[in-house]
Amino acid sequence: MAQPLLLKNGRLIDPANNIDGPGHLLIEDGRIKGVYLGDLDTISEETCQVIDAKGKWIVPGLVDMHVHLREPGQEYKETVESGTRAAAAGGFTAVACMPNTSPANDNEAVTSFILTKAKEAGFAKVYPVASISHHSDGTRLAEFGELKKAGAAALSDDGRPVENSQLMRRALEYSANYDLLLISHSEEMALSGNGVMNEGAFATRLGLRGIPSIAEEIMIYRDLALAEYIKRPIHIAHISTRESVDLIRRAKGKGSPVTAETAPHYFTLTEEAVGDYNTAAKMNPPLRSKDDRLAIQEGLQDGTIDVIATDHAPHARQDKEVEFDLAANGIIGLETSVPLALALVRDEIITPARMIELMSVNPCRILGVEGGSLSPGACADITLIDPHRVFTYEEKAVVSKSKNSPFLNWSLQGKAVTTILAGRITYSDPDPA
Amino acid sequence: MEVAHKFSHKHILGLEQFSPDDIDFLLRSAASFKEISTRQIKKVPALRGRTVINLFFEPSTRTRLSFEVAAKRMSADTFNVSASTSSLKKGETLIDTARNLAAMNPDIIIIRHAHSGAPGLLAQHTNASIINAGDGTHEHPSQGLLDLLTVLENKGRLAGLKIAIIGDIAHSRVAHSNIIGFSKMGASVSVSGPATLLPMGIEQLGATVCASVDEAVTGADVIMALRIQTERQKDPLIPSLREYATFFGINRRLLALAKPDAIIMHPGPMNRGVELDSDLADGSHSVILDQVTNGVAIRMALLYAIMGGSEG
Numbered sequence: 001m002a003q004p005l006l007l008k009n010g011r012l013i014d015p016a017n018n019i020d021g022p023g024h025l026l027i028e029d030g031r032i033k034g035v036y037l038g039d040l041d042t043i044s045e046e047t048c049q050v051i052d053a054k055g056k057w058i059v060p061g062l063v064d065m066h067v068h069l070r071e072p073g074q075e076y077k078e079t080v081e082s083g084t085r086a087a088a089a090g091g092f093t094a095v096a097c098m099p100n101t102s103p104a105n106d107n108e109a110v111t112s113f114i115l116t117k118a119k120e121a122g123f124a125k126v127y128p129v130a131s132i133s134h135h136s137d138g139t140r141l142a143e144f145g146e147l148k149k150a151g152a153a154a155l156s157d158d159g160r161p162v163e164n165s166q167l168m169r170r171a172l173e174y175s176a177n178y179d180l181l182l183i184s185h186s187e188e189m190a191l192s193g194n195g196v197m198n199e200g201a202f203a204t205r206l207g208l209r210g211i212p213s214i215a216e217e218i219m220i221y222r223d224l225a226l227a228e229y230i231k232r233p234i235h236i237a238h239i240s241t242r243e244s245v246d247l248i249r250r251a252k253g254k255g256s257p258v259t260a261e262t263a264p265h266y267f268t269l270t271e272e273a274v275g276d277y278n279t280a281a282k283m284n285p286p287l288r289s290k291d292d293r294l295a296i297q298e299g300l301q302d303g304t305i306d307v308i309a310t311d312h313a314p315h316a317r318q319d320k321e322v323e324f325d326l327a328a329n330g331i332i333g334l335e336t337s338v339p340l341a342l343a344l345v346r347d348e349i350i351t352p353a354r355m356i357e358l359m360s361v362n363p364c365r366i367l368g369v370e371g372g373s374l375s376p377g378a379c380a381d382i383t384l385i386d387p388h389r390v391f392t393y394e395e396k397a398v399v400s401k402s403k404n405s406p407f408l409n410w411s412l413q414g415k416a417v418t419t420i421l422a423g424r425i426t427y428s429d430p431d432p433a
Numbered sequence: 434m435e436v437a438h439k440f441s442h443k444h445i446l447g448l449e450q451f452s453p454d455d456i457d458f459l460l461r462s463a464a465s466f467k468e469i470s471t472r473q474i475k476k477v478p479a480l481r482g483r484t485v486i487n488l489f490f491e492p493s494t495r496t497r498l499s500f501e502v503a504a505k506r507m508s509a510d511t512f513n514v515s516a517s518t519s520s521l522k523k524g525e526t527l528i529d530t531a532r533n534l535a536a537m538n539p540d541i542i543i544i545r546h547a548h549s550g551a552p553g554l555l556a557q558h559t560n561a562s563i564i565n566a567g568d569g570t571h572e573h574p575s576q577g578l579l580d581l582l583t584v585l586e587n588k589g590r591l592a593g594l595k596i597a598i599i600g601d602i603a604h605s606r607v608a609h610s611n612i613i614g615f616s617k618m619g620a621s622v623s624v625s626g627p628a629t630l631l632p633m634g635i636e637q638l639g640a641t642v643c644a645s646v647d648e649a650v651t652g653a654d655v656i657m658a659l660r661i662q663t664e665r666q667k668d669p670l671i672p673s674l675r676e677y678a679t680f681f682g683i684n685r686r687l688l689a690l691a692k693p694d695a696i697i698m699h700p701g702p703m704n705r706g707v708e709l710d711s712d713l714a715d716g717s718h719s720v721i722l723d724q725v726t727n728g729v730a731i732r733m734a735l736l737y738a739i740m741g742g743s744e745g
Contacts, residue, residue: 201634205449207549207571207606210633277550321528323548327571 003049004028005423007384010053012037014060015353015360016373022422025058027380030423035374051418053384059356060372061093061381061421063363064334066158066183066237066261069095069126072113073102078314080117083301083334086122086243086312086400086428090334093381094125096311096367099136100159106131106142111150123426125381127153127367129183132171138163141171147176156183158237163189168223171231181366183235184223186244187285191215193353196325198271199200199285206277208324209244211286213241220244224258226253234259235366238311240266240285242295249304259366260299261307264333264340265406267296273406279320279327280406283313297349306362308355309336332400335393336407342387342414352387384418386429391415440738443554444563447572448614456618460582463727463734469506480509480738484539488530489566490516490546495701495725496566496576500543503732509541527551528558537560538674541736544568562739570604574702577610579731581618583724584655587696592619597649597691598640599625599683600659600708603632607700608659612640625649626659626681629670632646646681653691657698658683658708659727688713696720 005027012035014024023037024046031270064087070078078086080097087095097114099105105114111128118126130152131142138157147155155175161184168184175182192215197203199210218237225249227234236248239262248260265283270290273281281287289375299305313330320327344350350358360383364372371381390413395403418429438458442450451459459471485504489497497513503512527546534542535558542561544552549569556563567573585591596615602608602624616639620627624635625643636642643649650656657734661677671677677735683697697709697718705711714721 199633201637203640204632204634207569207609209570300614318526322526323546324550324552325548 002423004033004047005420006045007051007053007382008050008059010056010058010384012058012374013352013356014374015357016060018373019374020353023101024168025374025382027382027420030380032374032376032378032380033063034376035100035256036037052386055386055388056417057352057385057387059385060360060374060381061419062091062338062359062383062416063094063371064092064310064312064337065096065307066263066365067097067312067334068314068330069097069114070314071101071117077316077319080114080126081121081123082399082401083312083314084118084121084126084377086332086334088123088419089399089416090336091338091383091385091419092124092334093383093419093421093426094127094369094371096127096129096153096157098117098129098156099131102137103269104131104136106134106136108146111147111152115151121420124421129154129156129158131155132157132162132182132278133167135408136160138167140169141174144175144178144180148180151260152180153369154181154183154235156185156237158183158185159391161185161187165222165226168231169226172226172232176232179368181233181235181368182287183237185237186216186219186223188215188218191218195288197274198288200271200289201204202271202274207272211284213243213288213292216241216285217243220247224248224256224319228254228256229256230323231257233259236260238263238266238285238309240288240296241292241406245295245299249299252304259306259362260304261309262296262300262305263309263311264337265331267300267344269293269406277324277407279322279324280331280404280408282324282327282329283331284309284329288350297344300344301349302374306358308337308341308358309363310334311399314400315404316402320404323403332398332402332403332405335399336405336412336414338385339412339414345387346413367373380423382420382422385414385416386417389413389415389417440482442664443739444552445574445735445739446552446556446563446565448574448577448610448617449572451617453617456578456581456614459578459731460585460733462738463578463582463730466733466737467481467730469733470726475506476503477506478507478508480504480507483509483541483740485509485511485541485543486534486539486737487511487513488534488542488544489650490515490544491567491742493566495728496545499728500732502567503729504736507733507736509736513649521652529703531555531558535561540740563606565740566736567606570606570609572576572610573606573726574610575732575735578612579724579727580611580657580698580700581614582721582727582731583698584696584721586727587720588654591615594620594654595652596620596622596655596657597625598622598657598659599649599681600637601661602626602635602659603630609638611657612638616640622655623649626669627677646687647690650687651690651713653695655696656683656688656691657700659739660700660702661704661707663704674704674707681742682706682708682710683713684710685713688718698724700724
């Protein structure tokens with residue numbers, strides 16, 4: 001039996017149990033043994049491995065419900081092992097990985113393969129999101145029952161939308177049989193066309209084809225209308241515009257079973273980051289206007305947006321060091337999510353407890369998986385965050401196999417310093433302050 | 434050369450990078466180079482021993498030849514690489530092509546490319562000076578400058594003029610460079626055309642968007658018709674060339690709305706009878722062939738300037 005692990009003198013932030021205050025957390029046999037507010041009389045410290053959590057937050061393990069692990073098929077960009085190692089380094093104890101692998105995760109074999117690789121790696125829980133449609137090509141439904149049985153946690157054709165509204169309707173209906181959540185990549189392809197950045201004056205100045213905000217909003221409207229009609233939950237991935245936030249706010253106001261996520265780059269950056277054809281700022285949906293960024297922050301603040309997910313999208317140098325039109329979409333995000341979210345806390349846009357809801361409580365609830373609380377008896381997935389730690393995000397320190405981040409060389413504040421998965425330390429800051 | 438101006442640009446990526454003084458210097462410099470092309474022996478030794486590579490990934494007759502003529506008249510050694518013979522056809526990336534060319538130590542690489550920003554990418558990965566000969570729908574700086582020179586020669590000034598640019602603004606790198614260039618030099622630029630071909634935010638480059646072609650050309654000193662790119666007709670941007678010619682083509686009625694001494698320009702290649710009535714293209718208001726002549730002079734000035742000619 002492993003030695004008990006004591007996290008001592010930290011700030012416990014556990015919004016699921018309405019706790020935010022100084023205290024200690026004891027882990028034994030992979031489970032949370034006890035949460036102690038105040039003094040430590042009842043614990044015999046000598047028998048424990050002790051981690052000094054002074055000045056640090058003790059929070060339920062962070063969960064990123066939107067990542068791309070690239071395996072099988074594009075192991076030169078990322079593997080389940082390298083991606084979950086990066087997740088642990090970013091403070092995550094669980095990730096949900098999208099099915100746009102090669103082959104797509106539209107069958108039992110791929111789902112099982114991902115789960116096996118995740119178990120071998122041991123850095124994080126991995127929840128495979130399987131395809132909505134066969135080959136994720138939008139023509140016919142994938143075998144939801146088989147996928148659920150193999151361990152799929154949700155369904156999505158992420159990377160592209162389900163363009164056919166009838167197929168999306170049928171997917172919403174049929175997913176009810178297996179209680180699988182649909183995650184929608186909402187994009188009207190006829191409007192986004194072959195655009196490569198947000199439509200507007202910046203794109204015009206650079207001579208780049210624009211992706212209008214309405215390409216996202218029109219499809220979100222369709223997805224919300226379908227979900228409301230069928231009365232089935234839907235989760236909208238990576239929202240980036242003001243109108244998207246408004247649509248979801250209105251739908252929630254009517255009691256629709258909708259949830260939504262955004263990514264740190266949408267509340268941190270704007271289209272100006274494209275600058276002089278910087279392909280590290282190319283993603284889909286694209287970085288939007290200042291007003292859109294503000295609206296995303298408002299949505300995070302008022303509860304319209306439920307989740308911060310990174311859309312971690314690793315790409316190798318040769319995928320990005322090309323003409324802007326030809327560069328791959330997406331950026332890595334696992335190792336920068338905590339500091340970028342903490343910037344919102346410092347700006348008093350969200351509270352620390354709200355940040356933990358967005359990054360742990362809500363993704364667990366939406367995916368229907370364990371985690372998201374510090375309740376005694378729960379699986380000991382714990383993240384220790386140092387909110388004051390200042391560091392420069394340098395390429396050589398990036399744990400992910402790919403380095404495609406617009407935040408390279410940024411000075412960031414706040415960092416996950418210890419990540420604990422089922423009582424075992426999966427990441428420990430190599431350079432403690 | 435009498436012109437005293439410190440020209441400090443290593444690359445020519447777009448008119449956006451230039452100050453009005455830079456543009457003024459290049460126009461005056463080109464005016465003096467123009468004389469060389471009228472001599473019996475059309476050659477000066479200014480760039481002797483310099484290596485210039487023409488790297489064209491898109492078909493071009495006028496621009497490529499114009500750069501080659503300009504470089505040869507200045508005694509540079511010129512080499513042409515065209516897309517059909519290049520390694521890009523074999524899957525090489527632009528950066529690798531650039532690095533391989535750079536390993537041969539050229540002084541200047543002149544690039545035309547279908548993707549906006551490609552010349553800048555080349556500039557980041559080679560030591561040579563890069564001249565953008567047209568990139569995607571971004572800029573075509575040498576064309577912009579030769580248009581400025583043509584107007585300057587005909588009107589004696591640029592400040593205070595009204596320039597009307599009509600047609601496919603969205604896909605025209607020429608329009609972008611002209612809007613930027615004329616605005617910097619104090620002219621006002623009015624644009625008009627089918628609304629599907631007017632890009633969002635074009636006002637922020639300095640253009641005034643007019644709801645009708647009539648409004649754009651009224652009182653204009655210059656009318657510039659842009660090429661309708663027939664290869665783009667897959668996109669449902671205009672219903673037909675016939676309708677375009679009827680409602681947006683420059684004709685005698687529109688010309689009559691402009692100033693009596695207005696000049697007509699077209700960057701070429703022209704679809705006769707579509708953007709511009711055929712007889713207007715050949716008529717007394719047309720300066721289309723002046724544009725071509727000035728193209729050689731402008732490109733001589735650009736080559737000279739980036740090789741440090743401003744100090745001479």
